[in-house]
Amino acid sequence: MLVLTRKAGERVLIGDDIVITVLDARGDGIRIGIDAPRGVTIQREEVVKAVTEANVEAASASADAEDRIRAALLGRPQAPRPATDAS
Numbered sequence: 001m002l003v004l005t006r007k008a009g010e011r012v013l014i015g016d017d018i019v020i021t022v023l024d025a026r027g028d029g030i031r032i033g034i035d036a037p038r039g040v041t042i043q044r045e046e047v048v049k050a051v052t053e054a055n056v057e058a059a060s061a062s063a064d065a066e067d068r069i070r071a072a073l074l075g076r077p078q079a080p081r082p083a084t085d086a087s
Contacts, residue, residue, distance in 0.1 A: 006022045007022065007025075008022050008023065008024055008025055009021070009022065010022050017036065017037050018034070018035065018036045018037075018040065019034070019035040019036075020032055020033070020034050020035075021033040021034075021035070
């Protein structure tokens with residue numbers, strides 16, 4: 001990992017077509033601007049993590065619902081699914 005110290009207005013270049021500009025520094029946070037080609041995906045890590053966790057939870061809930069429906073249609077008691085560790 002490259003660690004840099006930058007002041008407001010200073011830039012970091014990544015390759016030939018990505019520019020990160022420090023816009024402002026306040027307290028323990030900074031504001032940055034990112035210029036990149038439209039095809040480059042830029043996402044905040046915490047958002048990607050939250051969406052991934054929500055998708056795993058939804059998939060698990062769907063599997064449980066499927067088991068309940070199948071058991072009801074077949075007239076059998078539902079066997080509980082084993083717990084899985086999503087991390």
